[in-house]
Amino acid sequence: MDARISKTSEIESRPANNLLRRLNAADYALLAPHVAVDDVGASHLLYNPGDDVQVVHFPCGPSLATFLVPNEDGRDVETILVGREGAVGGIVSEGFLPAYTRICVKFGGPFARIHVGRLEAAKARSPSLRNIFARYADCMLAQIFQSTACNAIHSIEQRTAKWIIAAMERTGDERSVPLTHEQLATLLGVGRSYASRVLQSFKAEGVLDTRRGSILVRNHDGLRLRACLCNDAVKLHFEEVLRGVYPTEEPESHAS
Structure with a gap:
């Protein structure tokens, strides 16, 4: 029982981001020394199109980030929201790549952050960590696909x-x-x-x-x-690919 309490306590001591809390203890230990948490205000710009993506941001608790695609008439169109289930910036890239969309803070609050280089070094040391982020990238892609279909038919x-x-x-x-x-x-x-x-x-x-x-x-x-049922479709894919991360319930413990 003491071991289970200790495991739960360790997970709860991490930033309130389900993706970070989904990592096992060894994988999170690779990241922990390099993770910082800041309070970020609403409308704060994280990346503009073309910016070098040097930092990965993890919304925590009630914080929310959004991807905006500018179009020719000067308006931005929001494509997806990312909250405590995920991260934005340099999720699966190897090295620094330019941002394609504008990414900004929708709802302000705490954001954990880690330098892309530190994350890449940790993924190089741990196949399981690399797998988690690859699975999350798949979930994000599914969300983009679903958003495209939703805009077309609903x-x-x-x-x-x-x-x-x-x-x-x-x-x-x-x-x-x-x-x-x-x-x-x-x-x-x-x-x-x-x-x-x-x-x-x-x-x-x-x-x-x-x-x-x-x-x-x-x-x-x-x-x-x-x-429409688009949220349910995205939620189902999260549960199939990365169970416990989509924020409908508390994430399961995976700190073994």
């Missing part, structure tokens, strides 16, 4: 509900999401007025309410009924 209303649920699951707050109308419009790739009309229809149906700078969820079942 309604704005379905996608609105999906994004709100995705944000709630990643932050762990089932009552509110610190999301403005403008931010929601960017997530959906639509104008602010369109996003506001969708929110008004959800309010009229008693599904949610809005406050300055946030969305309050009143009816979780109603919200899920209005969402």
Whole structure:
């Protein structure tokens, strides 16, 4: 029993990021001396397109990062959200590569970070560590594929509900999401007025309410009924490939 308590205590002492907590004790020990945690504010820019990716960032707790793709009319379109289930920047690359998208902080809070070179050195020493990050990269790619399909076939209303649920699951707050109308419009790739009309229809149906700078969820079942199943598909793939990392429950202990 003491050994199990010690194992649990060791995992809980790590930054509150499910991917880092999914690592076994030996693999995390390779990273721990080089991991730092900073509080990062909302809208902080982590990478611009073309920047050399030198640091891997791990959102912790309620923190959330987003990938934005700029288009020719000057608008950014958000593609995926990354929270405590993952990391952004240099996940599987060997050495330094330029960023393709803009990556910024959606919801501020603690972010763990490690230099890409330190991570690469640790992966070179541990096949199991390399395997975990390769599996996470597969999960991220699945999320991108699902997002592409979702944008092509699902309604704005379905996608609105999906994004709100995705944000709630990643932050762990089932009552509110610190999301403005403008931010929601960017997530959906639509104008602010369109996003506001969708929110008004959800309010009229008693599904949610809005406050300055946030969305309050009143009816979780109603919200899920209005969402597409894209979140569920991504969640299922995470559970098949990297069980215990997607933030629907506490990650399992793998510190043996």
